[in-house]
Structures are given as C-alpha cells and as structure tokens.
Amino acid sequence: MLIKKGSGIKSSLITSQKQYLKRRQFIKYSLAAVGSLVLDKSQLFAETSESEYAKLPNIIPSSYSTNDKTNSWEHITTYNNFYEFGTSKEDPAENAHSLNPKPWKISIEGHCKNPGEYDVDDLVKNNQLEERVYRLRCVEAWSMVIPWVGIPLKTVLDRAEPTSKAQFVEFVTLLEPKQMQGQNSSVLQWPYLEGLRMDEAMNPLTILAVGLYGRVLPSQNGAPIRLVVPWKYGFKSIKSIVRIRFVEKMPVNTWNVSAPAEYGFYANVNPGVDHPRWSQKKERRLGSFSKKETLLFNGYAEQVGHMYTDLDLKKWF
Amino acid sequence: MKIFKSTVFTAALLPVAYLIFGLVGDKLGANPIETLLHKTGFWTLTFLMITLSVSPVRKLSNWNKIIKFRRMLGLFAFFYACLHFTIYLGLDRQFEWQEIVEDLSKRPYITIGFTALVMLVPLAITSTKGWIRKLGKRWQKLHRLIYVIATAGVVHFWWLVKKDITEPLIFALILSLLMTFRLALLKIKLQAIQK
Ligand code: HEM
Numbered sequence: 001m002l003i004k005k006g007s008g009i010k011s012s013l014i015t016s017q018k019q020y021l022k023r024r025q026f027i028k029y030s031l032a033a034v035g036s037l038v039l040d041k042s043q044l045f046a047e048t049s050e051s052e053y054a055k056l057p058n059i060i061p062s063s064y065s066t067n068d069k070t071n072s073w074e075h076i077t078t079y080n081n082f083y084e085f086g087t088s089k090e091d092p093a094e095n096a097h098s099l100n101p102k103p104w105k106i107s108i109e110g111h112c113k114n115p116g117e118y119d120v121d122d123l124v125k126n127n128q129l130e131e132r133v134y135r136l137r138c139v140e141a142w143s144m145v146i147p148w149v150g151i152p153l154k155t156v157l158d159r160a161e162p163t164s165k166a167q168f169v170e171f172v173t174l175l176e177p178k179q180m181q182g183q184n185s186s187v188l189q190w191p192y193l194e195g196l197r198m199d200e201a202m203n204p205l206t207i208l209a210v211g212l213y214g215r216v217l218p219s220q221n222g223a224p225i226r227l228v229v230p231w232k233y234g235f236k237s238i239k240s241i242v243r244i245r246f247v248e249k250m251p252v253n254t255w256n257v258s259a260p261a262e263y264g265f266y267a268n269v270n271p272g273v274d275h276p277r278w279s280q281k282k283e284r285r286l287g288s289f290s291k292k293e294t295l296l297f298n299g300y301a302e303q304v305g306h307m308y309t310d311l312d313l314k315k316w317f
Numbered sequence: 318m319k320i321f322k323s324t325v326f327t328a329a330l331l332p333v334a335y336l337i338f339g340l341v342g343d344k345l346g347a348n349p350i351e352t353l354l355h356k357t358g359f360w361t362l363t364f365l366m367i368t369l370s371v372s373p374v375r376k377l378s379n380w381n382k383i384i385k386f387r388r389m390l391g392l393f394a395f396f397y398a399c400l401h402f403t404i405y406l407g408l409d410r411q412f413e414w415q416e417i418v419e420d421l422s423k424r425p426y427i428t429i430g431f432t433a434l435v436m437l438v439p440l441a442i443t444s445t446k447g448w449i450r451k452l453g454k455r456w457q458k459l460h461r462l463i464y465v466i467a468t469a470g471v472v473h474f475w476w477l478v479k480k481d482i483t484e485p486l487i488f489a490l491i492l493s494l495l496m497t498f499r500l501a502l503l504k505i506k507l508q509a510i511q512k
Contacts, residue, residue, distance in 0.1 A: 071347070079347035087481035090346065140479070142348060187481050258480065277424055277477070279416065286347045291411060 053215035056129055056149055064205060064303070065133035071144040073213055075286055080220045081138065082239060083188055084173065084180035091182075092220035099179045099240065101223035110170070110246035113161035120224045124210055127151045131214070132207055132228070137269045137298045139233035143283045148228050149211030154202045157244075162198070166246035169201040170194075171227055171238045180240075188254055194238035195251030195265065196229065197307075205230055205303050208241075231297040231304045233267045264317040268308065269298035273317045318382065325386055329393045332360045333400070350408045357401035362474060364394035365467045366491050373498045388444050391463070395441040398434050426476035433469035436462050467492055 050073045082092040085099075106123070109115040129149050137143045157169070175191035177183040183190045200206065209228045210217055217223040222239025229236050235255050255263035262276055271281045271294040282291040297304050336353060339345040345352040368390040375383050410417050420427045440460055442448070449456050471492055475485040 075347035083480075087483075089348070142351075144347075185481075277426065279419065281416075284348070284350065289350075289408075 050213065050215065053212075053218060055215055056124065056211045059129045059131050059149055059211075059214060062130045062132050065131065065147075066135055066145065066299075068133070068135060068145045069287075070133060070147050071287055076144060076146055076212060077218050077220055079144075079286065081140075081234065082182075082220060082222070084182045084190075084192065084240070085220065086182050087185075087187060095181060096219035096223075098181065099174075099219040099223065101217075101219060101240070104224045104242075106225060106241055106244065108156070108160045108244045111163045111165040111248065112246050113163060115160060118156075120210065123151065123156065123208075123225070127155060129211070130207075132209075132230075134205075134228060134230035135298050136228075136230065136234055136237075137283060137294065139235060139263065139267070139275065139280075141275075141278060141280060141283050141294075143285050143294075143298075144287075145285075147213055148207065148209040149214060150207035150209035150228060152204060153206045153208050153227070154204065156208060157201060160246070162246045165248050167198055168247050168249065168251055169196050169198065170243075170245045170247050170251035171196075171241050172243040172245070173238055174240050174242045188258055192238060192254045193251065193257075194227065194236055194253045195247075196236075197250075199307050200229070200304075203304060203307070205300060231269055231300040233263075233269060235263065236267050266311070266313075266316045268313065268317075269294060270296055270313055270317070272296070273314055318385070322386070322389070326389065329364070329390070332356065332397075350404070353404050354401065354409055357397050357404055358474070361394055361397040361401050362467075362470045362488055364390060364397055365463070365470055366488065366495070368394055369463065369467060369492070369495045373495060376502070392441060392444060395437050398437055402431075402434055426473050429469050429476070430473040433466045433473065436466050436469075440466075464496065 078093045079089045080092040081089065082096070085092040085095040102121070104120045105117050106120060107115070107117040129151065131147055131149055133145060133147045135143060136146050171194045173192040174180065175183065177190075196206070207228050209222070209226050210224060212218065212221055217226065219240075222237075222241075225241050226239040227237045227241065236253070250265060253263075253265055255267075256265055269280075274280050280294055283294045284291050295301070336345070336356060340349060340353070343349075368387060371383055371387040371390065375381060406412060406417065410420070421431055422428070440462060443452060443456065443459060452459065471485060471488045474488060475482060478485060
C-alpha cells in the first residue's frame, strides 16, 4: 500500500477528530448557554429518561385503547399542567422530584360498607393491570395520546361496597407543601379536589392509572396513582390521590371554585360549548402541525353518551 | 457609537435566533407553536418597556446619546409584534379566517392585542427623520400613543393568562413605574411654569 506523504499541512494545524468534536460541543453548549440566558433554560434541558422508571409486571391490552399514534415519553413527561409543582408546562418536570410517591396510602371512605386504606403497591400487586391508550383533551385546546397503565376504578370502588347514599365520588390530592412547592402559592385552593357522578366513576372507561408506557408513573404525571377520565377535559383527571370518598351531594372541584364561569363540574369535552375565552371546536394534537376537529366526549360518545341523554350540556358544561 | 449600535441590534435579534435554532433542533418543547407565540408576545412587550425606559434613563443619567437607540428599539417592538401576529395567523390559527374574525370580535384579549398592533403601525411609519421633520410638534403628540399601546399590551397579557398573573403583574409594575416617572417630571415642569 502506498502511503502518500500528505498535503504539506503541518500536523499541528490539523484538528484531531476528538478536538473537532470537542469544539463542536463547545459551540453547541455556548449556544445553548446564550440561548438559556436569553430565554428560560427549562425548555432546552427538560428531558426525562424513560429507563429510570421501573417496569410494571403483567399488563394486558384493552379493547378500549385507541389506535391513534401515541405521543412520545418526552412529550408526555415534559408538558404538564400540575400546579402543585408550578404553573408553567415545564415546571412539573423540573420540580416534581421533591414528591415522595413511595410508600403511598390511599384511603377509601364515606358512604360505603367496607372503607379502608390501601397501599398503592398492594393495589398494583392485587389487581390486573391494563394498558389503556387514551386520548387526552386539555381544556386549553391541545391534546395528546397516552398509553396509561391502570386499574378500572370500578374494581376498586366495588370492593368498598358503596351504599345507596353514595351518589357522587370525591377525590383529594395530597396536601404537603414541603413536597409540592406550588402549594405555597395561592394560585388555586389546596388540596386539589375533583369529583364524579357515581355512574361516571363506575364507567368502564374510568381508570386509576399507576403507569405510563409500561413503567411506573413519573411524579409530574401524578405519581403514584391518578384518575383518568378520557371523555372529560384533563383537569378532571386528578393526580397524586390520597383520598376517595363516597358522598351524597355533588362535590366541589378546584377549577370550578377558582373560575365558575369557565370550568364546570362535568367538564365533558364538547366542541359545541366554547370556553369564554377561546373556542373548543378544534384542538392541536401535540406533535402534529395541523389542527383537528374536537369530538363530542372526546370521541368516546359510544361508551359514555348514554349517561348524559337527560343533561343540558350547555348548562352543565 | 456605530459599533455600539450594531451590538444592540444584534442583541435584539438573539431571541429570534434562539427561536429559529430551537425550531430546527426541536428544542421548543412539546408544543412549539405555542412556544413561538408566547415568546414573541413576551418580547414584543419587553421591547415596548425597553423603549419606554429610554427617556427616563437618559434624564436620570444625563447620557444623552442613548436617545439614538430609541427608534431602533421601538421598531424592534414592532418587528416582534408582527412576528407574533404572523405566528398567530399562520401557525396558531392556520389562516382559518372565520375563526380569526370570531377571535377578533368575541375575545377581548385578542381585540385589545390587535388594537395595540394597529396603533403601532402609524408609529413605525412615521419613525423616519423625514416624518419627524414633516410632523413637527404633532409627531410627539402622535407618538404618545405608545403609552396606550403598552397599556393595551399589558391588559392583553393579563386577560389571556389562565390563573397565574405573576408575569403580567410584573409588566404592569414596570409600566406604572415608567409612567410615574413621566408624571413626576410633568409635575415638576408645571410647577416651574407656575413660578
Ligand atoms: C403590541 C401588541 C401585542 C403585545 C404586546 C402582545 C403580547 C403578548 C404576550 C406578552 C403574550 C403572552 C406571552 C407569554 O405567555 O409568555 C401574548 C400571547 C398571545 N397573543 Fe399577543 N400581543 C400583541 C398582539 C397580539 C395580536 C395582534 C394577537 C392576535 C390577533 C395576539 C394574540 C395572542 C395570542 C393568541 C396569545 C396566546 C394566548 C394563549 O396561549 O392563551 N397578540 N401576547
């Protein structure tokens, strides 16, 4: 083999591959640094690693899952409304590490024959986990598709044997400002409260989610256990639940208390009822450029429509 | 002075550079269109505030040359407002004119934002030396519109946030500080006239 003597450039002037890469990296980081000075750093660096989260065992698929393309782990875990950790979408991914989701007890009480306190680990162990790929439509007119792992809420509620006085179910999030720094601000009333009518709670679509993409739920998504009600706006799907209570009267829910003209108790996804400040006719599916039509009950009318035949959806928005 | 001016010019373009890099590198988060809309809105309002700080800074520091930056800064406010509006029209509403008209007529925060933008247009047009000469005293009067525009911008922001009013509140405080300074100055002038 003939080795040419080179082109006469002094070897000291040639940048080695390693140096070159270093320089590239330096330029990249300086640009990022300048960028983050100019704007906020969170968006450049917010990344969560999927592999850090433990896999959940024995998950079976469900016929309730949609075939829509799922959003990435990254999107689902870095774009969250979870005011307990701050009011911007990036805050929860950055701040939720202060939550301690293990061990976690959830109590089931109120009008039932068999109240009790459950360890979330036991709930996971003792129930069949299902993957439910659901559309999530936020009241702010964006949407995602999320592969939750969970247990039908009905399974858990049935075990408590609710009495005939149980007309509604109330849900309560953890109140612990030391773990949830956002609770030091008075932007909402704490703890976060939500509620469902009994039939809504027992609907087969309603689940208690404990996982995402087959892994345990990241804190910013409501670890260790949260509600998912896919035909209602996202704020109904309360996160990091510590208490479930059977009640007789319609419970209050946090966003309704905060702005009664804008957020109702039912909060069913409905393109026909605009939010006072924006239209609900369309939504932006994150990850895609164009907007799509929003469907009544978020496309789950077949499963849930029968519950609302007598309800004036304009009045009970 | 020249080098100073080009430095400020370049600095004022950094947010756009960041947004373009971010867009190309997919670093604007899960909802890049929203990020673009919010950041350009933020910079419009920020440049309005910076523009309004020029004369207070000048008076307080006696650094008279700073006035030379005012036009450029004001035009940058207009530039970001145009970007913001274009992003709203093209990316956010995707030229759905029916929706846009509905937004403009039904949603007060959009109406007031649009009003602010419309008022910025004559100011941008008459920002040249020629127009300043031509309009004489009336130029100053016309350009007092900037106070209305900045106020409308803050109200726009205030009305659009869902719950956390921290940021619009900060802008409101800055704006009232800048206005207080002018009122104080006016009072001193009036007192001087009365004496
Ligand atoms: C001088 C004029 C304007 C100023 C100073 C301004 C300023 C702002 C600011 C500060 C924000 C919020 C940024 C953030 O959340 O960090 C914003 C958002 C927004 N602006 Fe403007 N804006 C102006 C004109 C307009 C116009 C003309 C329109 C449309 C016709 C418009 C539509 C919007 C929309 C749709 C949002 C986002 C609302 C949301 O996500 O809920 N703005 N603007």
